[in-house]
Amino acid sequence: MREVEYIVVGCGLASIAFCEKLRANNHSFIIYDDRSQQSSLVAAGLYNPVILKRFTEVWKAKEQLEIALPTYEKIEKDLQIKIDHKLKIYRRFASIEEQNIWFSATDKIALEPYLSTTIIKNSNQNVDAPYGYGEVLHAGRLDTETLITNYKSFMKVSNNLVEEPFEYQNLKISKNSVTYKNVVAKNIVFAEGFGVKKNPFFKSIPLNGTKGEVITIKAPKLRIEYAIKSSVFVIPIGNNNYTVGSTYNWSDKTNLPTDEGRAELVKKLKTFLKCDFKIVEHVAGIRPTTKDRRPLVGEHAKNKNLFVLNGLGTRGVMIAPYVANALYNYIENKIPLNKEISINRFDS
Structure with a gap:
């Protein structure tokens, strides 16, 4: 024994x-x-202290980051790998109204450390973002x-x-x-x-369980080193590849990618991405979610x-x-x- x-x-x-x-x-x-x-x-794999749909703070974001970041740093050191990639997250604004809501959020004490007060103008012709972006601070991507x-x-x-x-x-x-x-x-x-x-x-x-589907695209013309949050996330992972996600399905409890999930991601991506891209991977998993x-x-x-x-x-x-x-x-x-x-x- x-x-x-x-x-x-x-x-x-x-x-x-x-x-x-x-x-x-x-x-x-x-x-x-x-x-x-x-x-x-x-x-x-994004870690982000702000709920970008509503511009509100993630529950106990400060406390979570204070424990999470040293944990992953120690794993990197012990295993001699690189998993924590610091990454800017740009929240694409769909209107002037969203810009105003963003500025209101920056005045909140809990959100002030995480939201930049500078509107970032879009200079990439392959992205449709006429109202610019708001930048999320202290964010990154963990290579899970x-x-x-x-x-x-x-x-x-x-x-x-x-x-x-x-x-x-x-x-x-x-x-x-x-x-x-x-x-x-x-x-x-x-x-x-x-x-x-x-x-x-x-x-x-x-435990409810929510299915999420993610695609990886290759888009050589896009050339961004920051993540974009719009109707979907676009996250750079190197070599002109980007992770795009995610879907939310509360009824399907399988790990199998679906044509419907793929079509949803592509449709949302095309609302703001203006360059050609190729899908190189499509995966799915069940998130352990609660009400x-x-x-x-x-x-x-x-x-x-x-x-x-x-x-x-x-x-x-x-x-x-x-x-x-x-x-x-x-x-x-x-x-x-x-x-x-x-x-x-x-x-x-």
Whole structure:
């Protein structure tokens, strides 16, 4: 039998953030992952402290960034990879009215650090932006695919990753430990994304799941080094390639790209992109979303060594280290969870 302090199920953004907290505090662990969940892999990876549709602050944006950025910096150093790319985000204005709303938002104390007060004039003939842009500060792009791929390799070297489906029926639970096959652990954390719907211990948590589709285009004439937010995001990823996304589908729960999703992205892109482009990739994934747009974190109602870390939604890059830190402190230091992220908030 192998003895560890933690079993972690899943290897997406939430799991990696929690495992980094375990590594930093010298806790032993093993990860089980079956590659079934694609949301972290296909995510555009933007971290952005402002909700650009309504010009409002992301929930606890400052606190999230203060934990997230050092977490990813440490991963870069330990794994010798580059994943955090600082990136300007330009919000395309559709009218003078939107410019005025932007300026009103810059006067808000919470938003002042993140919104530039200078209107940026469009000088790119391949983009239709007659009213210019507003610039979002302290933003960037995390290369989630590079992160997850390299983190798994890193875990394999230390024998901390098992790539196979987790068989819930083989989990044996006692008061002070859990046993799974040949592994005994003090605690188990389920960070499975939408895969939690198959988890008999937490399948009742109110996780909706929203399908998102993303395309990658090659547009040699576009030549921008900043992201544009309009009806869709356009994000430069190098070599004249750009990520374009994303769609929101609340009924389709498959990871399969669709013709409808592709057509929607292309239609919206053509409302402001004036140059030719070629689609070189099209992917989809199910985001683990909740009705109140807050994560789902906490312990099982009866089995006090079973925990869930889920519901990161569309902003997993920013929020994953924040909620991982909260769960770690809850388990190890008995610090209560914020009621806004606790799974108990839905108890009647």
